[in-house]
Amino acid sequence: MTTTYAELKKQIAELEQAANAARKAETAEAISKIQSIMNDYGLTVADIDSKKSRSVKSRTTVPVQFVNPETNETWTGRGRAPRWLDGKDRERYRIKS
Template identity: 45%
Template sequence: MATYKELLAKKQELDAEIENARQVEAQYALNQIRETIATFGFTPEDVFGVRRKGKAPNRAPQFRNPETGETWGGRGPHPRWLKGKDPEEFRIKS
């Protein structure tokens, strides 16, 4: 039966072999991908799809705390300063 140190040495050798094989196969796959893209003229959007837009654009503030000037756009949870109060009292008049 192999000793602990012998097994660790074998493991290190296998880990190195695995990494080398991964690099060789990854490079081969990348070359195939590049060749296919060049052959068919794919664009980044073809390959990766169209990126979705990030967060929704900032909305103009709809409500203002007269004491602090803090504003709220009207979406999401109510701010603490508005809890238990009628939001219409704090609506910003346009």
């Protein structure tokens, strides 16, 4: 006994309705629990929002420490060293302040 396309579409529609009803019921229960906890602790939405926002560190520029005099390429000394420094004495290319 095979199920027709129309029967499957009908089952899908019924399942989607059941899923939507279950979601609404669960959401209402979750909201009720949240409101209860907020009332118990005297919290407001503003209290919750302020906890989630973190201060963002501002990026600072790092001064250049090395320069290739032939190409004027620079390197701050952070991260992977550039190829033009491979096998060479870095101190020769250090910028003297």
